[in-house]
Amino acid sequence: MAEHIISRKTYTYVFLALLVLTGITTAVAFVDLGALNVVVALAIAVVKMLLVALVFMHVLYSRRLTQITVAGGLMWLAILLVLTMTDFVTRGWLGVPGT
Amino acid sequence: MITATVEQKHYLNAEYGLKSWLLTTDHKRIGLLYLGTITFFFLLGGIFATLIRLELLTPPGDLTNSETYNKFFTLHGVIMVFFFLIPSIPATLGNFLIPMMVGARDLAFPKLNLLSWYLLLAGGLLSMWAMFAGGVDTGWTFYTPYSTTYSNTYVIATALGAFIAGFSSILTGLNFIVTIHRMRAPGLTWFRLPLFVWSHYAAALIMVLGTPVLAVTLVLVALERAFRIGIFDPALGGDPVLFQHLFWFYSHPAVYIMVLPGMGVISELVSTFSRRRVFGYGFVAFSSVAIAVYGFLVWGHHMFVSSQSVYASLVFSFLSFFVAIPSAIKVFNWTATLYKGSISYETPMLYAFGFIGLFTMGGLTGLFVATLGVDVHVHDTYFVVAHFHYIMVGGTLMAYLGGLHFWWPKMTGRMYPEGWAKLSALVIFLGFNLTFFPQFLLGYLGMPRRYHAYPDEFQVLHVLSTAGASVLAVGYLIPLVYLVWSLRYGKRATANPFGATGLEWKTSSPPPTYNFDVTPAVTHEAYDYRALAEEETEGVRVG
Numbered sequence: 001m002a003e004h005i006i007s008r009k010t011y012t013y014v015f016l017a018l019l020v021l022t023g024i025t026t027a028v029a030f031v032d033l034g035a036l037n038v039v040v041a042l043a044i045a046v047v048k049m050l051l052v053a054l055v056f057m058h059v060l061y062s063r064r065l066t067q068i069t070v071a072g073g074l075m076w077l078a079i080l081l082v083l084t085m086t087d088f089v090t091r092g093w094l095g096v097p098g099t
Numbered sequence: 100m101i102t103a104t105v106e107q108k109h110y111l112n113a114e115y116g117l118k119s120w121l122l123t124t125d126h127k128r129i130g131l132l133y134l135g136t137i138t139f140f141f142l143l144g145g146i147f148a149t150l151i152r153l154e155l156l157t158p159p160g161d162l163t164n165s166e167t168y169n170k171f172f173t174l175h176g177v178i179m180v181f182f183f184l185i186p187s188i189p190a191t192l193g194n195f196l197i198p199m200m201v202g203a204r205d206l207a208f209p210k211l212n213l214l215s216w217y218l219l220l221a222g223g224l225l226s227m228w229a230m231f232a233g234g235v236d237t238g239w240t241f242y243t244p245y246s247t248t249y250s251n252t253y254v255i256a257t258a259l260g261a262f263i264a265g266f267s268s269i270l271t272g273l274n275f276i277v278t279i280h281r282m283r284a285p286g287l288t289w290f291r292l293p294l295f296v297w298s299h300y301a302a303a304l305i306m307v308l309g310t311p312v313l314a315v316t317l318v319l320v321a322l323e324r325a326f327r328i329g330i331f332d333p334a335l336g337g338d339p340v341l342f343q344h345l346f347w348f349y350s351h352p353a354v355y356i357m358v359l360p361g362m363g364v365i366s367e368l369v370s371t372f373s374r375r376r377v378f379g380y381g382f383v384a385f386s387s388v389a390i391a392v393y394g395f396l397v398w399g400h401h402m403f404v405s406s407q408s409v410y411a412s413l414v415f416s417f418l419s420f421f422v423a424i425p426s427a428i429k430v431f432n433w434t435a436t437l438y439k440g441s442i443s444y445e446t447p448m449l450y451a452f453g454f455i456g457l458f459t460m461g462g463l464t465g466l467f468v469a470t471l472g473v474d475v476h477v478h479d480t481y482f483v484v485a486h487f488h489y490i491m492v493g494g495t496l497m498a499y500l501g502g503l504h505f506w507w508p509k510m511t512g513r514m515y516p517e518g519w520a521k522l523s524a525l526v527i528f529l530g531f532n533l534t535f536f537p538q539f540l541l542g543y544l545g546m547p548r549r550y551h552a553y554p555d556e557f558q559v560l561h562v563l564s565t566a567g568a569s570v571l572a573v574g575y576l577i578p579l580v581y582l583v584w585s586l587r588y589g590k591r592a593t594a595n596p597f598g599a600t601g602l603e604w605k606t607s608s609p610p611p612t613y614n615f616d617v618t619p620a621v622t623h624e625a626y627d628y629r630a631l632a633e634e635e636t637e638g639v640r641v642g
């Protein structure tokens with residue numbers, strides 16, 4: 001399969017976007033949003049991860065099988081996080097020690 | 100049929116010398132390197148099992164003190180899980196057979212395959228160094244906070260050994276996935292693949308998706324232990340239960356890394372020795388993938404008494420019952436395959452029968468421990484020990500030995516002595532049940548695991564179990580002797596001594612270096628015994 005060539009312009013834009021997002025992450029850290037601080041930081045991190053994976057790692061231009069493989073990896077990470085959270089989030093629901 | 104009198108060139112005599120083995124990229128030779136390595140680790144793990152059973156012969160802790168006993172069961176578990184069971188069937192039989200079953204010359208990445216073997220060896224040697232330097236006493240589960248804060252033994256070195264061996268497993272899995280996707284012979288569609296290949300594909304998915312999580316977890320343990328970085332210790336802002344989540348995210352599916360390849364072996368054996376296509380081929384194939392996927396959703400059933408939230412426990416308990424479905428599909432389909440088959444009772448088939456019975460007992464007692472209330476009673480008792488030994492030893496090890504006998508003529512070009520083989524299969528089956536059935540009773544009566552002393556009333560059952568272990572040891576030593584003997588004195592094997600279908604039987608025994616003289620083309624479904632018979636009469640007419 002022929003290698004997809006990505007223009008230097010695209011690479012530059014994505015690089016700049018990553019720099020800007022890093023700046024925002026740093027800036028937001030100085031603003032007190034309560035619990036939202038973590039949410040914002042993680043949301044920005046996810047956007048950056050997607051930019052790197054889709055453009056820098058060519059997932060956007062790859063075969064379907066490669067895309068499914070990448071999506072599968074992310075889904076497995078989601079399984080790990082979601083099912084662990086079913087424990088962590090609900091631990092205090094019963095007012096009994098050790099639950 | 101032509102009987103060759105001149106010694107043919109094959110992968111074993113193509114080259115000689117130590118270098119031709121240590122630098123080989125031939126998947127068949129690497130399979131044999133693995134075979135030697137894991138046999139060594141099996142014997143080493145077996146020595147620790149023997150020491151455990153000897154200590155438990157009498158109620159007081161008289162053979163060793165509790166610290167030494169802790170090291171015995173830890174080393175038994177670490178060696179058997181990471182250096183024997185995980186690589187057992189995939190790295191030996193899978194390595195040897197998958198390229199041949201798909202009609203390829205080798206795996207997709209032969210050099211990576213050799214690297215996998217070196218990684219297993221490196222991990223094993225590091226763990227053995229830790230063992231001789233002073234051992235480790237955390238149990239194979241490395242639970243925090245004991246492993247990170249309190250244990251004074253070689254935790255980091257042992258964990259690093261398991262970490263390195265993990266990469267061996269990841270690379271093997273990757274190699275299998277790419278090979279099965281890209282290197283199938285012309286005409287060999289996904290639904291014409293032998294079920295052995297399907298189950299290895301499913302196991303390879305788990306190796307690639309699960310093992311990195313174990314690797315990360317072990318690194319986190321090492322970081323907290325060495326640098327007091329707060330991951331699991333509440334005093335440092337961590338959460339000790341998080342360790343159990345991460346550990347079991349890998350280690351529950353790891354059971355399927357052990358047992359799925361075994362199920363693949365059993366599908367081949369049941370079909371060959373009843374001369375019938377596996378009943379419900381599609382269901383059996385997909386149930387492997389279903390087990391691999393479901394297997395990742397149930398890990399919390401190891402944590403019902405760990406202070407895990409009861410709501411999470413409810414979810415995990417419920418999901419655990421679902422894993423029984425694809426396993427049951429396999430057992431019922433194997434049984435249905437036997438129906439009206441022309442069954443013969445050769446050694447590999449005896450192991451297959453052993454597997455089906457013992458795996459079913461292991462699986463059904465798995466439902467006991469997946470039930471919340473029952474698990475509170477039997478958690479961390481010998482009931483659990485018996486349950487997982489029925490799966491890992493009664494299941495995986497029986498399948499491994501069955502497969503080893505079945506493909507031994509293909510791998511070595513020699514037949515094993517049938518009488519001795521049948522005898523040892525019987526001894527192993529009896530010895531196994533005598534060892535582990537009393538442990539179900541012990542556990543139910545309240546005997547906790549990982550204790551070196553116990554009340555007098557448990558002694559009868561412990562003596563039975565230790566007696567069974569000695570029978571089992573004899574059962575394992577007999578094949579070791581006659582298989583080595585057969586290398587020199589065994590009867591020469593024909594290309595297809597068991598009348599099996601599958602491409603690996605279409606080439607000579609032992610196979611040439613590149614497996615096939617001509618790339619085979621596949622024109623019929625898997626397990627087509629009629630086509631096989633037609634080809635053979637054709638062969639006679641031509642020859």
Ligand SMILES: [Cu+2]
Pocket residue numbers: 350351397398400401
């Ligand atoms: Cu489990």
